[in-house]
Amino acid sequence: xxxxxxxxxxxxLKSAGWPAELPRHPDTPVRVRRxxxxxxxxxxxxxxxxxVLWVSGRVDPGVAAVGRLTSPAQGEGPDAxxxxxxxxxxxxxxxxDLVADPRxxxxxxxxxxxxxxxxxxxxxxxxxxxxxxxxxxxAGWPPRP
Numbered sequence: 001x002x003x004x005x006x007x008x009x010x011x012x013l014k015s016a017g018w019p020a021e022l023p024r025h026p027d028t029p030v031r032v033r034r035x036x037x038x039x040x041x042x043x044x045x046x047x048x049x050x051x052v053l054w055v056s057g058r059v060d061p062g063v064a065a066v067g068r069l070t071s072p073a074q075g076e077g078p079d080a081x082x083x084x085x086x087x088x089x090x091x092x093x094x095x096x097d098l099v100a101d102p103r104x105x106x107x108x109x110x111x112x113x114x115x116x117x118x119x120x121x122x123x124x125x126x127x128x129x130x131x132x133x134x135x136x137x138x139a140g141w142p143p144r145p
Contacts, residue, residue, distance in 0.1 A: 005044055009126035010142065011051040011069065012109055012119040013084065018055055022065065022088060029085045029138075031070065036080040037116035042073035045118065050142035051084055052121070052129060054109055055092065063093040063129055068143045082118070087138040093129065103128035 013034045018024070021032050034053075036042060046069065053065040067086035075081055098104045107125045108115060121129065130137065 003041060003044060003120065007122060008044060008049075008120045009123040010121040010129070011045065011049060012054050012107070012121055013051055013082075013117050014054045014056060014109065014115075014119060015064075017057045017059070018064070019053075022053075022086065024088065025090065026088050029067065029087050030065075031083060031085050033081045033083050034117060036073060036082055036118055038077055038080045039116075041118055041120075042080060042082075045069055045073045045082055047071055048143055050126075051086075053084075053086055054119070056095075056113065060092040060094070062095040062098060063089065063133075065089060066133070066138065066141055068141075087141065089133070089136055091136060093132045097132055098128065101128045101132070 022030055049069045051067055051069055052063045055061055055064040065086040065088045067084050069082055070085050071083040073082050099110055103124050108119045
């Protein structure tokens with residue numbers, strides 16, 4: 001399925017394990033660059049769009065941080081990437097909890113775990129993440145375009 005802007009409620013950026021540049025519990029948002037696979041999806045990335053960081057692996061897999069894109073996609077080929085501002089969550093939203101939620105279990109990250117960045121969440125899948133975050137969501141998040 002080819003995505004359009006209407007399909008994307010939130011971008012999902014994946015990391016195999018905890019990113020070294022991301023502290024475990026920062027007091028302030030952290031600005032980082034995430035690598036992307038060069039596909040047509042890069043043309044859909046816009047500054048201000050919400051994003052979540054999905055950490056895979058055996059230790060605390062799930063949504064580890066939330067934030068927003070701060071740049072459009074930049075670079076080409078293996079140098080493609082996007083700048084994001086992330087708020088590390090006090091507690092990871094666990095993958096098993098999200099997969100057990102019928103609204104989330106159809107998410108691309110669940111269906112194709114080995115897929116590349118960027119992935120996405122539709123409005124229903126994003127609402128599941130928001131509900132699981134509850135009061136742990138940072139003030140003012142998700143950003144409103």
